Structure formats: C-alpha cells, structure tokens
Amino acid sequence: MAVGFLTALVFVPLVTDDPYLIDVLVLANIYAIFSGSWDILSGYTGKENFGHALFIGAGAYGAAYLNLLLGVPPAMNLLLGGLIGVVFGVLIGIPCLPLKGPYLALATVAAAGIAERLIMIFPRYTGGEEGLYGLSPMTSGPVTDYYVSLLLLAVTLLTLMALGYSQRGLILRSIHSDELASEASGIATNRYKLAAFAVSAFFAGMGGAFYAHYQMYTGPTYLTMIMSINVIIMCMAGGLGTIVGPVLGAYMLTISNEFLRSIGDLRVLVYTGVVVLIVLFLPRGIFATLFDYLPQKKGGG
Amino acid sequence: MILLEILVYGAVQSSVYALLAVGFALVFGVARVVNLFHGSFYTLGAYVTYSLGVEAGFPMVLSILCGMAAAFLLGAVLDRYVVARVRDSMIKVLIVTLALTLFFEQCVYHVFGPEHLNIPPLVGQRVTLLGVDIGGQRLLVLAVSVTVIAVLWFAVNRTRAGNALLATAQNPEAAELMKINTRRIFMVTTGLAGCMAALAGGIVSSFIMVYPKMGILPMIKAFTIVILGGLGSLGGSILAAVIIGYLETIVAFLISADITDLVPLVAIFLTLVLRPNGLFGKRFKV
Numbered sequence: 304m305a306v307g308f309l310t311a312l313v314f315v316p317l318v319t320d321d322p323y324l325i326d327v328l329v330l331a332n333i334y335a336i337f338s339g340s341w342d343i344l345s346g347y348t349g350k351e352n353f354g355h356a357l358f359i360g361a362g363a364y365g366a367a368y369l370n371l372l373l374g375v376p377p378a379m380n381l382l383l384g385g386l387i388g389v390v391f392g393v394l395i396g397i398p399c400l401p402l403k404g405p406y407l408a409l410a411t412v413a414a415a416g417i418a419e420r421l422i423m424i425f426p427r428y429t430g431g432e433e434g435l436y437g438l439s440p441m442t443s444g445p446v447t448d449y450y451v452s453l454l455l456l457a458v459t460l461l462t463l464m465a466l467g468y469s470q471r472g473l474i475l476r477s478i479h480s481d482e483l484a485s486e487a488s489g490i491a492t493n494r495y496k497l498a499a500f501a502v503s504a505f506f507a508g509m510g511g512a513f514y515a516h517y518q519m520y521t522g523p524t525y526l527t528m529i530m531s532i533n534v535i536i537m538c539m540a541g542g543l544g545t546i547v548g549p550v551l552g553a554y555m556l557t558i559s560n561e562f563l564r565s566i567g568d569l570r571v572l573v574y575t576g577v578v579v580l581i582v583l584f585l586p587r588g589i590f591a592t593l594f595d596y597l598p599q600k601k602g603g604g
Numbered sequence: 605m606i607l608l609e610i611l612v613y614g615a616v617q618s619s620v621y622a623l624l625a626v627g628f629a630l631v632f633g634v635a636r637v638v639n640l641f642h643g644s645f646y647t648l649g650a651y652v653t654y655s656l657g658v659e660a661g662f663p664m665v666l667s668i669l670c671g672m673a674a675a676f677l678l679g680a681v682l683d684r685y686v687v688a689r690v691r692d693s694m695i696k697v698l699i700v701t702l703a704l705t706l707f708f709e710q711c712v713y714h715v716f717g718p719e720h721l722n723i724p725p726l727v728g729q730r731v732t733l734l735g736v737d738i739g740g741q742r743l744l745v746l747a748v749s750v751t752v753i754a755v756l757w758f759a760v761n762r763t764r765a766g767n768a769l770l771a772t773a774q775n776p777e778a779a780e781l782m783k784i785n786t787r788r789i790f791m792v793t794t795g796l797a798g799c800m801a802a803l804a805g806g807i808v809s810s811f812i813m814v815y816p817k818m819g820i821l822p823m824i825k826a827f828t829i830v831i832l833g834g835l836g837s838l839g840g841s842i843l844a845a846v847i848i849g850y851l852e853t854i855v856a857f858l859i860s861a862d863i864t865d866l867v868p869l870v871a872i873f874l875t876l877v878l879r880p881n882g883l884f885g886k887r888f889k890v
Contacts, residue, residue, distance in 0.1 A: 351695045398877035404694050405638045406876055409831050412824065413873040420866045528820075532702055539699060572714065575707040582700050583689050 305464060305547050309457050316446045325445045331557040332452035333514050336459045338537045338549035340506035343463050344499040345535075346543035347472060349479035350403060354395070354411030355534050357418055358504040360526035361391040362511030364422075367435045367521040377441050377516040381455070381509050388508020389501045396500030400493050412528060419526040434522025441516040448517055455513055456550070459506045463546045466502065475499055476544065540581050542588025551590055605735070610850070610857050612736045618849025619749035622842045623804040624822055625829040626753055627797030629841040630760075632830055634773040635790040637687055638694070640701040643823025644708040645675040645798035649805025650814045651712060654721050664726050668806035672799045679798030680791040687794070688787070705819070712816040725810035745807050752800060757838065769793065801826075821865065828872040847871075 315328060337359060345351045362384030369375040369383055395414050402410050422429040429435070441448050466472055477485040478492050486492050515521040524530065534553075541552020556574075563570040585592045624646065631639045652671030656662040662670075686704065690696035727740030760766040771779040772789045780786050805819075812818070829848055833840030848871065852864045 351698075353698075401880050402876060405632075405698070405827075406831060406880060408638075408698060409827055410873055410876040413828070413869040413876075416824070416869045417866065417873065420863070420869065424863055424866070529706075532699070532706075535695075535699060536703065539696075568714065572707065572710040575703050575710065578703045579686075579700055579707065582696055582703065583686065586690075586693075586696070 305460055305550075308547075308551075309453070309460065312453055316449060320446070322445050325449050327558060327561045329445070329449050329452045329517060330561075331554045332449075332456045333510055333517070334534070334537060334553040334557045335456050335550040336506055336510035336513075337534045338541065338553040339459050339463050339546050340503045340510065341534050342538050342543065342546055342549040343467060343475075343506075344503035346538055346545070346549065347467065347475035347479060348496060348499055350399075350407055350496065350499075351535070352411045352503070353408040353528075353531055353535070354413075354415030355503075355507055356526050356528070356530035357395065357411070357415040358388045358391055358507035359511035359514070359530060360415070360418060360521075360523075361504075362388045362508030363515040363521045363525045364429070364435070365508070366512035366515045367438055370438050370516070371435060377439050377512075380512045380516065384512025384515075385505040385509035388504040388506075388511070391508070392500040392502075392504025393497065396497045396504075399500075400496055412531075415526060415528065415531060419523055422523050422526065430522070432523060434520055434524075436520050438516055438519045438521070440519055441513065452513060452517070455509065459510075460546065460550055463502075463506070467544075467546050471495070471498075479544070536578050536582075540578070540585075540589055542591040545588075545591070548588050548590050552588065555589070606857060608734050609736050610853050612733055612738055613742075613857075614850040614853035616738075616742045616746045617853050618846040619746045619753075620804055620808055621825060621829055621849045622753055622845035623749045623800050624826040625833070625841045625845045626756060626838060627800040628826040629830045629833065629835075629838055630769075630793050631797045633835055633837075634769055634793045635683065635687075635691075637683075637691065637697055637790075637794075638701075638827070639682075639687070639794065639797070640698055640823060640827070641682060641704050641708070642797065642801055642826055643819030643821075644705050645679065645801035645819075646805035646822050647708070647712060647816070647819035648675050648678065648798075649802030650723070650809040650812075650818065651716060651721075651805075652802070653806040653809050654716075654723050654814060658721075658723060664724075668803065671802045671806045675798035675802030676795040679795035682798075683791045683794035684787075688790070705823070709816045709819070716816070718816060721814040723809040723814060726807070739811060741807075741810050748803070748807055752803065753842065756796075756800075760838065825868050828868045832872060832875055 312328070316325065319325075337355065341352065341355045365387035366377075366380040366384045369380055370377065375383065395411065399407055399410050423431055426432070441451055474485065474490055474495050477490070478496065482492055511525060514525065537553040537556050538549035539552070540556055541550065542548030560570070560574055563573055566573065581589065624642070628639065628642050631637050631642075649668070649671040652674055653664070653667045656670055657664045657667035682704070686700060687697060690700055725739065725741035727744050729740050730737055731740050731743055732738075733743065760769060768779070768784045769789055771782065771784055772786050776786045779789075825848065829844045830841050832848070833842070833844035848868050851871065852867045855867050856864045
C-alpha cells in the first residue's frame with residue numbers, strides 16, 4: 304500500500320503544474336517525514352517525545368549554518384542535517400532513557416524549549432525571532448523540489464517500515480507493552496530505545512534540513528512546541544505505531560489545513576476542534592478505523 | 605537593598621506559582637490526570653475579570669469571583685465529558701487538553717482580539733514593605749494566595765470531603781467501595797483547580813500582560829513545579845513553587861529579565877536527568 308501511495312504521488316506533477324498545489328504537497332511530504340520519524344520512537348515504544356521539534360530545528364539550523372558559513376551544498380546538508388539530528392537524539396536520548404509518561408513529556412518539552420529560548424536570547428548569532436535568511440535553494444524549481452521531497456519521503460517511509468516490521472520493530476513494540484518483561488527476557492531495552500531515538504532524530508533532522516533549504520530560511524517556528532504538537536497530532540490522527548498511518552495522517556491534516564485557509568481566521572479554531580474530536584472518538588486513528596469498515600462493505604475482500 | 609527586593613518580589617512571584625501549581629498537583633495526584641488545559645483557566649480568570657470588571661462595570665472583586673465560578677464549571681465539564689473518555693491513556697489526555705488549550709486560545713482571540721488588555725488594580729496605592737517600595741496589588745496577591753492555599757490545606761487534611769479526596773488519590777477502586785463517588789471527586793477536583801488558576805489570573809491581571817496566549821507559559825511552569833515537587837505532594841509543590849519563583853526573581857534582578865523563562869526549563873530538565881522522581885517526590889506509576 305505504501306508503495307502504491309508513493310507511486311501515485313510520482314505522477315502528480317504530470318497531471319498538474321499548479322505551483323500552489325505542488326507547494327502544499329511538498330509541505331505534506333515534509334510533515335510526513337516528521338510524523339513517520341516520530342512514530343518509530345514514540346508510536347512504537349510508547350515513549351512519547353514532546354520535543355520532536357528539537358531534532359527538526361537541529362537539522363534546519365545545522366543546515367543553515369553549514370550553508371551560510373561554509374557553503375555546504377544542499378544535497379550534502381540533507382545527510383549532515385540528519386547526522387546533527389542524531390547527535391541531538393543521542394544527547395537527549397541518554398538522559399531521557401529512564402523517563403516515561405508525563406516525566407518524559409516534560410523533559411522533552413523543556414529540552415526543545417531551552418533551544419528555542421536560547422535562539423531568542425542570542426539573536427546576533429541565531430537571527431533571533433527573524434531567523435536566518437538566504438540559504439541556497441534545494442533545486443532550481445518547484446517540481447524538482449517536489450521530487451526531492453518525495454524521494455526523501457520514500458527513503459524515510461521504506462526504511463522505517465522495514466525497521467518497524469522487522470524483529471527490531473517487534474522489540475520496540477515489546478518495550479511499549481511491558482518494558483520490564485522484555486528486559487527480563489534478556490533484551491537490552493536501553494540500547495534499543497537509544498537506537499530508536501537516533502533513527503527518529505536522523506529523519507527529523509534530514510527533514511528539517513530539507514525544509515530549511517526548500518524555504519531558503521530557518522526560524523524559531525521550526526523549534527516551537529506547536530511544531531512538536533502538530534507532529535504528534537498528525538500521528539494520532541493516522542494511528543500510532545504503524546508508520547504508514549502517521550504518514551497518511553500528516554498528508555490528510557496538512558492538506559485539509561491548507562484548504563481551511565479559505566475560511567480565513569477561523570482556520571485554527573476549526574482545525575483544533577476537529578483534532579479534539581478525532582482523538583476523542585477515533586481512538587486508533589482515522590485509517591485503522593476506516594480499514595475496519597472496508598472489508599465489511601466488500602464482503603471480506 | 606537588592607536582597608530585600610528579591611525577598612519581597614520573589615515571595616509574590618512564588619505565591620502566584622504556588623496558587624497555579626497546587627491545583628495542577630491536586631488534579632495530578634487525585635485524578636491521575638496531567639491537565640494541560642490548566643493555563644486556560646488562568647486566561648479565563650483574567651478575561652472574565654476584564655469583560656465584567658472593565659467593560660460591564662461590575663465591581664472588581666465580584667468579577668474575579670465570577671471568573672472563578674466559570675472556571676469551576678468549565679473544569680467540571682472538561683473532566684466529565686472530555687477527560688473521562690480518555691483517562692486511561694496518558695498521551696491522549698495530554699494531546700486532548702493541549703488541543704483544547706489551543707482551541708480556547710482561538711476562541712479568546714476571536715472574541716477579544718489579539719491586543720494586550722489593561723486591567724486596573726484592586727489596590728492602586730504603593731506600599732513600603734521591609735523598605736521595599738511595591739505595588740499594593742502585588743501584596744494583595746501574596747496575601748490572597750497564602751490564605752487560599754492555607755484554606756485548601758486545611759480542607760484537604762481536616763475535613764470529611766478532604767478525606768474522600770485523599771482516599772481517592774490513594775486508591776480509586778477502594779475509595780469507590782467505600783461509597784465515595786470518585787467520578788464526582790474527579791470533577792470537583794478539576795473544578796477547584798480551575799477555580800484557583802482563575803483566581804490567580806484575575807488578581808495578577810493588573811500587572812501582567814493579558815492576551816490570548818498568556819496561559820501557555822504558566823501552564824508549563826505549573827507542570828514543571830508539580831513534577832519538581834513530586835506527585836501528589838501539596839507541600840512539595842509549594843516548596844517547588846517557592847524555589848522556581850525565587851530562582852526566577854534572582855535571575856531577573858541579578859542577570860536579565862530576558863532569561864527568566866529559561867530558568868524553570870533548565871531546572872526541570874536537570875532535575876529529571878539527575879533525580880527522575882522530582883526533588884521530594886515518590887514516583888508516579890504510568
């Protein structure tokens with residue numbers, strides 16, 4: 304299904320060259336990368352990271368500095384942004400290993416909040432509220448940008464799914480169900496959790512670097528709590544611990560959020576209202592609930 | 605001289621944080637719910653005080669009381685119809701209450717607009733305390749907060765209803781068997797917490813910025829203080845509120861007011877890394 308979804312997306316630019324639509328789809332690809340990468344850590348192990356924006360921002364600011372100060376080309380920065388993400392993932396992951404639930408939520412909120420505040424406090428080096436402008440564009444045009452984002456999404460989605468459905472993914476799930484039991488069965492859960500932090504942060508950082516080059520800009524909005532929360536909401540809407548679900552959730556919410564622009568000011572009101580209803584009434588996310596109904600209509604097909 | 609100023613201003617700041625954190629801690633300890641909507645009660649308190657006290661011309665005290673009543677009702681409804689549906693899942697509670705915070709913020713934005721509102725103080729004149737010149741309203745805040753927390757302390761530890769609350773906190777099933785209506789306890793607790801946050805929002809509204817997003821940072825601070833103080837420990841939360849309040853005041857006076865918001869974030873991150881159970885607390889079972 305994931306392959307079908309990606310293949311369909313390959314043909315979009317052949318059907319339309321509307322730059323607005325292409326832009327929305329690039330955004331959807333970026334958020335899909337963020338959501339999928341959140342899911343491999345948090346959806347799988349149940350360690351909910353409320354500071355995913357830190358990894359996104361690390362990749363974005365890292366790419367910005369490398370590009371502006373050292374002239375590193377965008378393509379290279381995608382990889383480096385991911386690696387910078389990994390550094391942060393490990394740095395945050397190690398002290399957070401014993402934490403869970405609200406403790407982990409607060410620790411990760413605080414870590415991202417500290418980074419955001421520091422950027423505001425030292426505007427001379429970080430651009431402060433205005434951010435950093437003038438990054439090299441990712442590619443020469445919107446359609447090629449779109450294909451790069453799609454390629455990144457494909458790599459992210461397929462890697463994470465391969466990981467998620469492998470034995471390692473099963474181990475991550477076992478941490479979710481009963482961490483003590485998996486530890487008692489001889490699994491070094493801490494090592495797996497830390498690896499999940501690193502993988503999650505890698506793709507988030509890579510996505511952040513792409514986002515920065517795509518917008519030719521990096522700003523503190525990449526680092527805000529709203530960014531982290533948005534990613535979690537997309538994952539919950541899509542269904543946790545499935546990789547595909549969060550990716551679809553990101554697509555659905557990014558696109559509907561854009562269409563809601565037509566109602567102007569009321570957009571955020573409607574959006575947050577819908578999110579509350581989804582979490583309250585569709586406990587396993589939209590797609591899992593949808594798939595439950597599909598076979599019945601087709602007679603078990 | 606600056607020490608005395610820190611002493612007095614820090615006490616005011618700490619008392620506001622304590623008022624916010626004690627409610628948060630109650631809900632956390634009794635209903636096992638991390639209610640991220642808490643900051644919105646604070647916003648609600650300030651805006652009800654504004655619309656009744658300034659726009660409609662009601663007496664200020666009455667306006668603040670109305671804000672508290674509104675927050676109590678909203679808290680009870682929130683617990684009964686929203687939180688009750690997702691109580692078993694920590695992350696759903698977090699996300700739903702956070703999404704509702706954003707929703708509420710948008711409602712306020714659409715009704716009152718984005719601008720900062722001015723609310724006159726209850727007590728206008730300035731007072732000298734320990735040689736420190738301070739606005740009378742700030743001293744009023746200190747007095748009200750200390751009184752309310754003392755009353756709450758007495759009510760929780762010395763009354764029958766307080767016992768029911770503590771019993772529910774210890775073991776909801778056993779409390780239910782003792783004919784305690786735990787669902788009502790949860791509702792009342794959330795309502796009370798909202799009430800205290802609205803009181804805080806109402807009385808500080810004359811010397812802080814009142815705008816739609818004003819509740820977010822206090823909510824994070826309350827969360828920080830409660831985790832720092834340890835679960836279910838009202839005393840721990842009050843102590844943690846004093847620590848954070850004074851740390852912020854010291855940083856504001858000696859270094860720069862720009863970095864005060866960094867203080868609780870760094871404090872909580874270091875605490876969680878070094879002492880995962882909070883400074884004085886027992887561990888919360890997830």
